Amino acid sequence: MPRNNSYSHPLPFPILIGDIGGTNARFSILIDVYAEPKEFPIIQTADFATIDEAIQAGVLDKTSVQPRAAILAIAGPIRGEEIPLTNCPWVVRPKAMIKGLGLEEILIVNDFEAQALAIASLxxxxxxxxxxxxxxxxxxxxxxxxxxxxxxxxxxxxxxxxxxxxxxxxxxxxxxxxxxxxxxxxxxxxxxxxxxxxxxxxxxxxxxxxxxxxxxxxxxxxxxxxxxxxxxxxxxxxxxxxxxxxxxxxxxxxxxxxxxxxxxxxxxxxxxxxxxxxxxxxxxxxxxxxxxxxxxxxxxxxxxxxxxxxTHPMAALAGLASYARTPSRFGLGTEGRRWKG
CATH class of the missing domain: 3.40.367.20 (Hexokinase; domain 1)
Structure with a gap:
């Protein structure tokens, strides 16, 4: 599996950004480095069998923008090719997601890494x-x-x-x-x-x-x-x-x-x-x-x-967007957590 170990190598825009917890999943799309993220309605994880179905129905079917990459923050440890969420039956399978959703790259981070990225510039x-x-x-x-x-x-x-x-x-x-x-x-x-x-x-x-x-x-x-x-x-x-x-x-x-x-x-x-x-x-x-x-x-x-x-209503998404715009500002290790198609 191709992996990129560089902290500062940017992902290609547009970028799908996601904060996935046990109950709710929040998504936005960042068109380019200057744009404000386009947010989508909060998704109840119980309403979809898989995260891929949730992204397709809750995001991609509601916009004409096709993301080239995704940064997803999940509540759970990130190991291997199948990444289960701690308090949700969803399993993130990056390779299948790249193929099924038409993406080029995916980066998976911990949900509180996203919160930490957010407080850097609140x-x-x-x-x-x-x-x-x-x-x-x-x-x-x-x-x-x-x-x-x-x-x-x-x-x-x-x-x-x-x-x-x-x-x-x-x-x-x-x-x-x-x-x-x-x-x-x-x-x-x-x-x-x-x-x-x-x-x-x-x-x-x-x-x-x-x-x-x-x-x-x-x-x-x-x-x-x-x-x-x-x-x-x-x-x-x-x-x-x-x-x-x-x-x-x-x-x-x-x-x-x-x-x-x-x-x-x-x-x-x-x-x-x-x-x-x-x-x-x-x-x-x-x-x-x-x-x-x-x-x-x-x-x-x-x-x-x-x-x-x-008090930011979407702090984790804001943190991920900050990283997507200027990855060189952050020492975010990507080894074993970044997949390319």
Whole structure:
């Protein structure tokens, strides 16, 4: 299989850009380096048996533009000729896709690599600052996104280049620190005997925290859905739901601060995903920044690092478009992930 190991060799325009998650798939087409991406309606992955059918019906049948290449961000590890998605039955088969959809090249990247590419150039219009921090520093960044799971990626700045670093940082261990934590943690649902960040900081994690609070206090569990918990907590209609949001913000701040230390992210820490946007009023309260900064002996350094909520509705697509326009700006490794017809 022909592969290209160059970071900066551009793909041919027009380029199909896709962000494929477990539930939704978002697509756009970038005509050339100067154009704004043409976006298409969001596709429900459950509506199509394969990704090829979804692209044909949801994109190609709705435009006269025939893409020559595709850059697809998927939620799952990228290995081999058949690439399954983690939370969706779709399997990406690049060779068959090139032939069936009339493409010349395909590049597959991790979904949080796309988020990292996006934060390299987010403007104030598409980010909401949380707390204090030094603005405008060109330095390494971190993005984490509580959603179906907890995605994490770094964005290292070196040699005038942005280098995305995907990983599985959502699965690091977390533990109790306060007396309230020690009362609640025995009631949290573990995964194979441990509490990972993702067991707390995602949709099901919010439910996990809420149920543990109710068990610790001997109270009935009124809610089963994270949207119900966040809504009731923000409105102050339920004490357990309100505490859930407070603890969710605290734990998110702790993990975000840890990641800021790991990557020395003086350029900022960015919270992506729908949950962060929905609970923005809770994140503006003191708990998130207090936990983020509580990193002795480096609390002073953390106080100087800005934190943001990403508000761009299509951040991953924007990140992929930035790469498609100027690949030389990014140190995105393509070996084993770029196929040619």
């Amino acid at each position: 403007t104030e219009e598409h980010r909401e600052p949380i707390g204090n921090g030094n603005e405008g520093m060109t330095a390494s960044k971190v993005v984490l996104g509580p959603g179906t799971g907890l995605g994490v990626a770094g964005l290292i700045h070196a040699e005038h280049t942005w280098i995305p670093v995907p990983g599985e940082g959502g699965h690091v261990d977390v533990g109790p620190r306060s007396e309230r934590d020690r009362a609640i943690f025995p009631h949290l649902e573990p995964i194979e005997g441990r509490i990972s960040a993702e067991q707390l900081l995602c949709g099901r994690g919010m439910v996990n925290i809420y149920q543990a609070i109710c068990k610790a206090d001997g109270k009935p569990q009124t809610f089963r859905d994270p949207a119900e918990i966040s809504s009731a907590g923000l409105a102050g209609r339920d004490a357990a739901a309100a505490e859930t949001l407070s603890l969710f913000s605290t734990y998110l701040g702790r993990v975000a601060g840890d990641l800021a230390l790991i990557f020395m992210a003086r350029g900022g820490v960015y919270l992506a995903g729908g949950i962060s946007q929905k609970i923005l009023p809770a994140l503006r309260r003191p708990e998130f920044r207090a936990a983020f900064e509580d990193k002795a002996p480096h609390s002073a350094m953390l106080r100087a690092i800005p934190t943001y909520v990403v």
